[in-house]
Amino acid sequence: MSTQAAQTAHDAHTHTHTVKRYRGLLDWLTTVDHKKIGILYMIAGLFFFVVGGLEAILIRIQLLKPMNDFVSADTYNELLTMHGTTMIFFAAMPLLFALMNAVIPLQIGARDVAFPFLNSLGFWTFFAGGVLMNIGWFNGTVPDSGWTAYAPLSGPTFNGTHGMDYYVIGLQIAGIGTLLGGINFMATIINMRAPGMSFMRMPIFTWSIFITSVLIVFAFPVLTVGLVALMFDRLFQANFFEPGTGGNTVLWEHIFWIFGHPEVYILIMPAFGVISEVVSTFSRKRLFGYSSMVFALVLIAFLSFMVWAHHMFATGLGPVANALFSIGTMLIAVPTGVKIFNWLFTLWGGSIRFTTAMLFAVGFIPTFVMGGVTGVMLASAPADYQYHDTYFVVAHFHYVIVGGMVLGIFAGLHYWWPKMFGRMLNEGLGKLTFWTFFLGFHLTFFVQHFLGLLGMPRRVWTYLPNQGLDTMNVISSIGAFLMGFGMIVFVVNIIITWIRPRNAAADAWEDGRSMEWSIPSPPPEYNFKQTPLVRSYDAWWKEKMDGKTEMTPAEPVGPIHMPSPSILPLLMSVGLFIAGFGFMYDHLVLSIGGLAITFACMLLRSVFDDRGFHIDPEEEVHA
Amino acid sequence: MKRILPLLTGLALLLSGCGRADLSVLNPQGPVAQKQYDLIKISISIMALVVVVVFAICIYVLIRYRRRPGDKTIPKQVEGNHTLEIIWTVVPLLLLLILGVPTIQTVFGLAKDYSHDKNAIHVKVTSRLYWWEFEYTDYGITTAQQLVVPSNKKIAFELASGDVKHSFWIPSIGGKLDTNPGLTNRMYLEFPKEGIYRGKCAELCGPSHALMDFKAQSVSPASFDRWVAAMKAPAVMPADAHIAETFRSKCLSCHAIGDQGTNGAPNLTGVGGRETVGSILYNDVSPGAAEDNFRKWITDPQKVKPGTTMPSAADNQLTPDEINGLAKYLAGYKLNY
Amino acid sequence: MSAHQHAEGQLPHEPEKATLEGRNKVLGFWIFLGAETVLFGTLFSAFIALRHQVLDGPTAQHLFELPMVFASTMILLTSSLMSVFAVQAMHNNKVKAMIGWLLITILLGLAFLGLEITEFNTYVKEGHTLKTSAFSSSFYTLVGFHGAHVAFGVLWIGLLIAQILKKGLTVVTAPKIYLSAIYWHFIDVVWVFIFTVVYLMGKVG
Secondary structure, three states: OOHHHHHHHHHHOOOOOOOOOOOHHHHHHHOOOHHHHHHHHHHHHHHHHHHHHHHHHHHHHHOOOOOOOOOOHHHHHHHHHHHHHHHHHHHHHHHHHHHHHHHHHHHOOOOOOOOHHHHHHHHHHHHHHHHHHHHHHHHOOOOOOOOOOOOOOOOOOOOOOOHHHHHHHHHHHHHHHHHHHHHHHHHHHHHOOOOOOOHHHOOHHHHHHHHHHHHHHHHHHHHHHHHHHHHHHHHHOOOOOOHHHOOOHHHHHHHHHHHHHHHHHHHHHHHHHHHHHHHHHHOOOOOOOHHHHHHHHHHHHHHHOOOHHHHHHHHOOOHHHHHHHHHHHHHOHHHHHHHHHHHHHHHOOOOEOOOHHHHHHHHHHHHHHHHHHHHHHHHOHHHHHHHOOEHHHHHHHHHHHHHHHHHHHHHHHHHHHHHHHOOOOOHHHHHHHHHHHHHHHHHHHHHHHHHHHOOOEOOOOOOOOOOOOHHHHHHHHHHHHHHHHHHHHHHHHHHHHHHOOOOOOOOOOOOOOOHHHHOOOOOOOOOOOOOEOOOOOOHHHHHHHOOOOOOOEOOOOOOEEEOOOOOHHHHHHHHHHHHHHHHHOOOHHHHHHHHHHHHHHHHHHHHOOOOOEEEOHHHHHHO | OOOHHHHHHHHHHHHOOOOOOOOOOOOOOOHHHHHHHHHHHHHHHHHHHHHHHHHHHHHHHHHHOEOOOOOOOOOOOOOOOHHHHHHHHHHHHHHHHHHHHHHHHHHHHHOOOOOOOOOOEEEEEEEEOOEEEEEEOOOOEEEEOEEEEEOOOEEEEEEEEOOOOEEEEEOOOEEEEEEOOOOOEEEEEEOOOOEEEEEEEOOOOOHHHHHOOEEEEEEOHHHHHHHHHHHHOOOOOOOOHHHHHHHHHHHOOOOEEOOEEOOOOOEOOOHHHOOEEOOOEEOOOOOOHHHHHHHHHHHOHHHHOOOOOOOOOOOOOOOHHHHHHHHHHHHHOOOOO | OOHHHOOOOOOOOOHHHOOHHHHHHHHHHHHHHHHHHHHHHHHHHHHHHHOOOOOOOOOHHHHOOHHHHHHHHHHHHHHHHHHHHHHHHHHOOOHHHHHHHHHHHHHHHHHHHHHHHHHHHHHHHOOOOOOOOHHHHHHHHHHHHHHHHHHHHHHHHHHHHHHHHHHOOOOOHHHHHHHHHHHHHHHHHHHHHHHHHHHHHHHHO
């Protein structure tokens, strides 16, 4: 925030606005505070993570032995579809948004995000979409065409029930929230950095979220169009993907993967950022090759839009396309390799402390390398004709998504937990979580590479005995149970920590480097009493090395302007939720009524200016 | 675990000759699968090297630079190192070059079009929920579920779908290619070693996706000619007049046999000689299994393959005697080739 | 946030960028338009991929009447110019002139919508509905999405005029006017592409 803005805030204080502030549940439903929204994202994300995890466990029980009939073939397809969709859109994405919200404004020395109201709207639309998609479980029509929803299996001709409608509409509503989040964080990072924080002084996690946001902004609208087209096919008999009436099923594959490949990098980029922060902090050492790390992020993001057709090598695009996309895909290995070695050389010569967060981070490095190298193997198109749609691919993407992103999220949650809640997670339980989850993960997915090579296609409900697949499937299932156990330990850890009193210091790990560690844990509502002045990369570390105990302020202490809480985002999402059902069940009143609620809220938001309120930090301290 | 993993990778390479010869990618039985396997080997070797280097550095630094209790020293804050950074940019590029060149060669090599080659056998594959139809356009014959090919020729496939997307895959003979509704894909395969190979559907296509197998049988050229002749010969109908009539009215309304019936469902010519019933019930598990399998399949196909369009015996109003008669007839209907 | 204490005439030259909130809005809106560009880009790609799949339905050559579409184009281009004048008036702090230009903008927008509805009506009568073919589905989705954007813009600018009348031009309302103008230009640019890709290329074949 500039001094000019601070001045305006000060001017405004001459008029006192009384704003209703809520307590308890209503406080959470109306909050526009990025820290609280981060916590909401985390709770919702963990909830869906558990749901998706249970679906995975059911899948692994079904595959425990050949020709098992623990679940029916129909149910199995529903489980695999909901597992994939839930994990990617409703567990992974919100957990990333949780970390983004909890950390980014603090890292850049801001008092909030650029658009607090939109931030809240983003959360509630995501949540409405997630709930809507899962409601299918309760009335027996569940999406069942895989998370990729390939047409025409997902179209009206071959999928006459409402199952895929839940997918199409649920993702559409959730997608609005994600897009708003992307725009918000891009604007926040560009406009809201504290004085002195140039782009090349930004913490690497902030950089990774900036790049992630750019990817979200340019990838999600593609999915929106794909979903609109599929929705028109399903609900209004349009012909986008219906081969019988001139539609083109390969068009869906292109649209889906032009979105889908950047989406994979949307998931992994923030993990790159988390790992960089954690490795650097717990090695007590500056991140090795900061500028090449930034450049690698930008390059990976750029390439991610150029390689979508490597998901379609077996579609039959022809040798020229396959050759080009093979080479393009292989190139991504280079910037990714740069990151890996930079992490290793950050550790090199450091003073490494093995906290739970650090265990997850150092577990991430070799695991992600394994996922990365199988990625290069998959990039070789002729070899991919063999790997494609087998368990080899399942193993590969779980190595990058679970072994990469989920380990990254666990590292981030353990690392920033004290900042978010003011309480340190129990280290003993944390380490138990790490070892069970990590070992379980490798048990589950390492053997799956070989299952694929031995001829087991993916998305199979069952398999015949005596094909050399039995033992490895048992191992894989045991691993899955172990991961489930690790997750239970994590939840227990959260509960135990929750009931204990606050115990976290401002610089909770003592070796903090970026500015979030310069303010109390948890931070006050306004984050920074005075906007800090950033004097170097690793701003807080620099101040500590200079013998300071707090950041150099960039402004005098004064009243701080805060945005008002609002119930409108929640109501708008409820409106979309109702309209979604109206569309699905062809109920005009519901559709129009739902949309009317949403538009009425937009109208209210536009007509009534949010004047906000002011907090005087000095008074707060005395009170 | 970190120490074990590279060992496992090495072990995997040693094991790579293993897996069923009729199913495993790692046990290629034809030149197409062999080329793909060669690429897999190159890439695994390069990647194992990368993994070993990373693991070695990782383990070294984690042990060497762990913090001793009470250590308050601050390590030297290094910004980076240009030489090192150039090395780990250039070396991967070189490694990728080693993989990239054969990749491109193989992409174009495997994309050769034999659809107009007179020496090749032309087979039009149509995938349907949940079975495979093979039409030999040179010979005017159609079979289902079990592809029969001569061992001495290239087989030029034309891949189409009658409904949703499926993917045509015979792991030990060659990689897969999707069957897209509304579009035709082409690929070729070679089956130099006689034997029966397992084929799979590799694209999610509905509840019975997992059960949508097929077989590819490679036979000697002379045997193939005999098979073609037997396929073209007039159909052998059930000896029992009542069963024959039942078969004609209940089965041939969808299925075909020899020159009779329609090709809306799998062609049944010589069905008793196939490896399986319904592509998933194996006939070689015990003597007389074929007849049991047919009985099981005709009685309640949904139980074997959920979502199949084949009606059950109850829907077809078949009596137990008729089911037995049909099963016996079909199990005994074999072609000599 | 301090908007209301500036008396009329004391607004800075670019009132839309006077506050951090205003600057955030302008930046955020540009990013949003980036996303919109991708959205329309994808719709265009789908249309180009499917435009020859007419089945038994009428073809583009048969349907499109260029004079009418050309008139629509001119109307929308003119309305875009009007919104430029509105922003200029805002920068000169001439509130009444600004409202006048905005009114002309939305009137032209309404005229455009009227023509589009007439056009769609004719097509439907000729047997060209959303369900007819892949061409018709992608046509209505692309052009309809644009039409919905125009309709939203008309409602939005209408609402803003009402707000200006009530609250006056302040550093809170100024960014909204500015954004609506950018939005209107964007819609105009999209239409130029629709005119070229859908109508001209459709006529040429």
